[in-house]
Amino acid sequence: MSPLYVVMITVLIIWLGIFLYLIGLDRKLSRLGREMDRK
């Protein structure tokens, strides 16, 4: 496999990790916001 594709897959995996972390954080914030509004 070309080294360029190895770099591409590495960058994609890093981005997937960052993105899933951000999605998780966003959902947690939304849930907390709803709970605070209810209280």
Next chain:
Amino acid sequence: MRGFVKWLIGGWIALVIILAFAWAPEMTRPNFGTGTIEPWPSFRIVFFHVPAAWISVLAFTVSMLWSIAVLRKPTRERDDRAMASAELGFLFCSLALITGMVWARNDWGAYWNWDPRQTSVLILLLIYGGYFTLRSAVAEPLRRSRLAAVYSIVAFVTMPFLVFIVPRIMFSLHPSPIIQAGQGKGSMDPKMRTVFFMSLAGFTGLYIWMLSMRVRLERLAREVRAL
């Protein structure tokens, strides 16, 4: 921000990564030592390095605008937005510096070369580091927001000088003047230009999303403290 927009940003940036490596054509450069033209694979970092740098400029500008709003009428929400944008500016500026260092290791032989561009961006990071130090040093919220707003505006004044002027008035190994001198402005391949602007749009979407999250987090933290 709606849920599907977040997934769109994620998918969009993933697509940019694939296109940057698999679709954008390979750049070449002259080797002045041998007199030959050689491939330039590290050039692909431009698709991530330049958008990160531009988003840092955008974020510092937004922070400055919210800081002006704070000085006109201080509110916690305005202060939150100014702070959140400055934090993201710091983050994206650090990303630009790190990707630039990776580039420098590959092309110039060392991660750090005290090149005017590297040095001026480092100084900019240190200036905005002072902004966060100032915020953490003042406990009283109204005084903190006003002092931080003044600091943010003054810090912003240095930004165009450090980002745009210093690297142009001093000799720099940074590629843009070399590329422009050899091929003229706007000579980027159409495919590369497409990926570049797609990346710029993706980074902008990411910045807006992260900014909204940071502002929401700050509001929640304030509400929890008030309980």
